[in-house]
Amino acid sequence: MSSTVLTPPHHYLNDGFGVKSWLLTRDHKRIALLYLCGVTFFFFIGGAMATVIRLELATPVGDLVSDETYNKLFTMHGVMMVFFFLIPAIPAVLGNFLVPIMIGAKDLAFPKLNLASWYIYMIGGLFTLYAIIAGGLDTGWTFYTPFSTVSSTSNVIPAALGIFITGFSSILTGLNFIVTIHRMRAPGMTWFRMPLFLWSTYATSLINVLGTPVIAITLLLVAAERIFHFGFFDPRVGGDPVLFQHLFWFYSHPAVYIMVLPAMGVVSELVAAGCRKPVFGYSFVAFSSLAIAVLGFLVWGHHLFVAGESVYSAMIFSILSFLVAIPSAVKVFNWTATMYKGSVSWETPMLYAYGFIGLFTIGGLTGLFVAAIGVDVHVTDTYFVIAHFHYIMVGGTIMGYLGGLHFWWPKISGRLYNEGLAKIAAGIVFIGFNLTFFPQFILGYLGMPRRYHAYPPEFQVLNVLSSAGASILAVGYLLPMAYLMWSLRYGKLAGSNPWGAVGLEWTTTSPPPTENFAETPVVTWDAYDYPERMETNVA
Amino acid sequence: MAGRVDALYFFLVGLAVFFALLIAGLIVFFAVRYHRQDSNATGTKVHGLIALEVAWTVIPFLITMVIFVWGSSVYFAMAHPPDETLNIYVVGKQWMWKFQHLDGQREINELHVPVGRPVKIIATSEDVIHDFFVPAFRVKADVLPGRYVSVWFQPTKPGRYHLFCAEYCGTRHSGMIGEIVVMDPNEYEAWLTGGAAEGSLASAGGKLFADLACNTCHRADAQGRGPVLDGLFGRQVALQGGGTVTADEAYIRESILTPSAKIVDGFQPIMPTFQGLVSEEQLLQLIEYVKSLKSQTEQPTARPNPPNGPAQNETTPVKK
Numbered sequence: 001m002s003s004t005v006l007t008p009p010h011h012y013l014n015d016g017f018g019v020k021s022w023l024l025t026r027d028h029k030r031i032a033l034l035y036l037c038g039v040t041f042f043f044f045i046g047g048a049m050a051t052v053i054r055l056e057l058a059t060p061v062g063d064l065v066s067d068e069t070y071n072k073l074f075t076m077h078g079v080m081m082v083f084f085f086l087i088p089a090i091p092a093v094l095g096n097f098l099v100p101i102m103i104g105a106k107d108l109a110f111p112k113l114n115l116a117s118w119y120i121y122m123i124g125g126l127f128t129l130y131a132i133i134a135g136g137l138d139t140g141w142t143f144y145t146p147f148s149t150v151s152s153t154s155n156v157i158p159a160a161l162g163i164f165i166t167g168f169s170s171i172l173t174g175l176n177f178i179v180t181i182h183r184m185r186a187p188g189m190t191w192f193r194m195p196l197f198l199w200s201t202y203a204t205s206l207i208n209v210l211g212t213p214v215i216a217i218t219l220l221l222v223a224a225e226r227i228f229h230f231g232f233f234d235p236r237v238g239g240d241p242v243l244f245q246h247l248f249w250f251y252s253h254p255a256v257y258i259m260v261l262p263a264m265g266v267v268s269e270l271v272a273a274g275c276r277k278p279v280f281g282y283s284f285v286a287f288s289s290l291a292i293a294v295l296g297f298l299v300w301g302h303h304l305f306v307a308g309e310s311v312y313s314a315m316i317f318s319i320l321s322f323l324v325a326i327p328s329a330v331k332v333f334n335w336t337a338t339m340y341k342g343s344v345s346w347e348t349p350m351l352y353a354y355g356f357i358g359l360f361t362i363g364g365l366t367g368l369f370v371a372a373i374g375v376d377v378h379v380t381d382t383y384f385v386i387a388h389f390h391y392i393m394v395g396g397t398i399m400g401y402l403g404g405l406h407f408w409w410p411k412i413s414g415r416l417y418n419e420g421l422a423k424i425a426a427g428i429v430f431i432g433f434n435l436t437f438f439p440q441f442i443l444g445y446l447g448m449p450r451r452y453h454a455y456p457p458e459f460q461v462l463n464v465l466s467s468a469g470a471s472i473l474a475v476g477y478l479l480p481m482a483y484l485m486w487s488l489r490y491g492k493l494a495g496s497n498p499w500g501a502v503g504l505e506w507t508t509t510s511p512p513p514t515e516n517f518a519e520t521p522v523v524t525w526d527a528y529d530y531p532e533r534m535e536t537n538v539a
Numbered sequence: 540m541a542g543r544v545d546a547l548y549f550f551l552v553g554l555a556v557f558f559a560l561l562i563a564g565l566i567v568f569f570a571v572r573y574h575r576q577d578s579n580a581t582g583t584k585v586h587g588l589i590a591l592e593v594a595w596t597v598i599p600f601l602i603t604m605v606i607f608v609w610g611s612s613v614y615f616a617m618a619h620p621p622d623e624t625l626n627i628y629v630v631g632k633q634w635m636w637k638f639q640h641l642d643g644q645r646e647i648n649e650l651h652v653p654v655g656r657p658v659k660i661i662a663t664s665e666d667v668i669h670d671f672f673v674p675a676f677r678v679k680a681d682v683l684p685g686r687y688v689s690v691w692f693q694p695t696k697p698g699r700y701h702l703f704c705a706e707y708c709g710t711r712h713s714g715m716i717g718e719i720v721v722m723d724p725n726e727y728e729a730w731l732t733g734g735a736a737e738g739s740l741a742s743a744g745g746k747l748f749a750d751l752a753c754n755t756c757h758r759a760d761a762q763g764r765g766p767v768l769d770g771l772f773g774r775q776v777a778l779q780g781g782g783t784v785t786a787d788e789a790y791i792r793e794s795i796l797t798p799s800a801k802i803v804d805g806f807q808p809i810m811p812t813f814q815g816l817v818s819e820e821q822l823l824q825l826i827e828y829v830k831s832l833k834s835q836t837e838q839p840t841a842r843p844n845p846p847n848g849p850a851q852n853e854t855t856p857v858k859k
Contacts, residue, residue: 365555
């Protein structure tokens, strides 16, 4: 914006240049960038698999790849996207970068542990990648028993081990954030002055610390049953295959909130800055994050409505699932109300926020369908469910992630990207996403089961639409990759506060110095405390 | 049932469209109405309204409770078949559906049923978890190894309907499909008489019961070392160490495969396991045979006499 912006002479990016200065860094901002490389790598691997899946489904017969290959593709698409992209993306990249800066701290509480978390994540990810290259995994990302323990001949144990290892990274990062938020807030930064992104990061970290051990244990049990033939899940030796589903979803349902809560936090920031006013109902939005974290642990049984669950336990899980929808609805209403009498921006981050609210609303409303047991029986395990959770995870989490990346990119890199291209990309993502996933709601209602390599010909038209949408979506994901990279070298200098936003991260230079602030800030104002008018752009 | 599911489904569609349009409309309206005109402008602070927060917490809550009650009532009806149903057994295995009719007909990946009669499918799996899904009838149930699950439907129109396996079960999962052929009652009768060669399922079970020498202990005259099975099905059985169990399909299956799991009060745990000796289909035949053994008296429980004690309730010996 301002033409006299200068790069600060000392910042975290020019504080050491060699490979060692990156791979042995303890700076949370550099570790955030290491994670950015990691999650982007795994995202494009998962995306490549989705591309082949959508190409195969363009025709009803299974002709492009064999059924065995198809099963491995959707399995690894799920594993890569869930465990190595969606779960770490926002907390490990944006959270790592922002948590200390937003509370006015120099770094996280345990910088070495933070670096260790990245190495653990990468080792886990590469281990799972090895499992793919060495032959693949065909159990679905859900690892359902007894298929995964007695029937599958693919690389179950290496893949499970990779996920097991990566779990420690989630736990350690969660712990790091919890301790940092409790102990390292700058003077005056009370809990209720914290930006809402921190509330949602805090809630996410609680789920990470409490939930991840359960999936770790569950995967160990699967490995033990495969190797030693213990009868945990195999009914032929007295096990119960449904027990696995209870254990798996006890983590993996809260994991959905691990994915979407941080995105909700990002959107709160985007909406506040995009409207230049406080988020409507701050404390309701803050506490709704905690309510989601708590209630999210009590709804796992809604994945088992057709798995021989008793009528009464199904009813209990149904009512709890409706309850967890309420705090999400409260957030949507509050974000929308924030726009009332705002100074509403149409810049790229805000476009992603609009996109998020719209898609997340559809994802949430279709959640009511699957929480209503009588309807769930028909639509579960069909493309309806696929569409529903992609509206939450892709429409929610990835929109939030991309919005956040665009919003804080000037802070991270010190430079501005091409705003026109970025707006076009946001539009392409929105259109491509809806074209990909909306037809799948209809497919599911018509009865097309998920995980089908070939399908009856009457489903073809909707599948072709979905595949066409996926190719548009792919363009929308590749574009930001290109112009963000380009901006690193050729982008205009951003200045410390290109958006005219409040929040501690906008008071320091872009990029920030290694220690974040020249002096520890003292906070005497509430979050989103916008003045009557912004002063001319602060350079 | 399909109508009831669809009624709720389209109610939810209406609700979803309403709220999606409400939110989208407000966003577009606010984005245009309050679009930032001056790069230094800020928003007007609006103080949070408790009344508004309460309203948009309570109203969605009430709406979801309506859906909850409605959805549960539909589910309740799905879980409770009418008393008189046409029962058909199905065994899922990688990657096919094997049907057995009570009259003895067997089918693979195709099921013939008459129009207008409630049909109850009793399903189990030979290997991994499958799922019996007929989209046209809005029914779906995981078919679990080691357990019997049932789904019921009442076809209203003759025709051919998709049957899908809806739980991923391995390489040829998408090939584990079939058709439900709904026929006019006359045609169905003709089909029934055209196919059966082996006798009824219960009679096949009876033959197996004799072949496996089950009848040496489970004698109908109450003098055997095992409990009398006549009139057993559906009763409460008193167990050793207290407690009772309902003699349903699962109990009979367990008693054949893991006899020591539940010992009938007054008997010794001497029965050997038949695990590995009888297939899932043979188990179903045995179950159907036990179901066919009608009690000859008004005996309230299947509890037999203690082996040495005097007979308390003399049952009439029956020979099939």
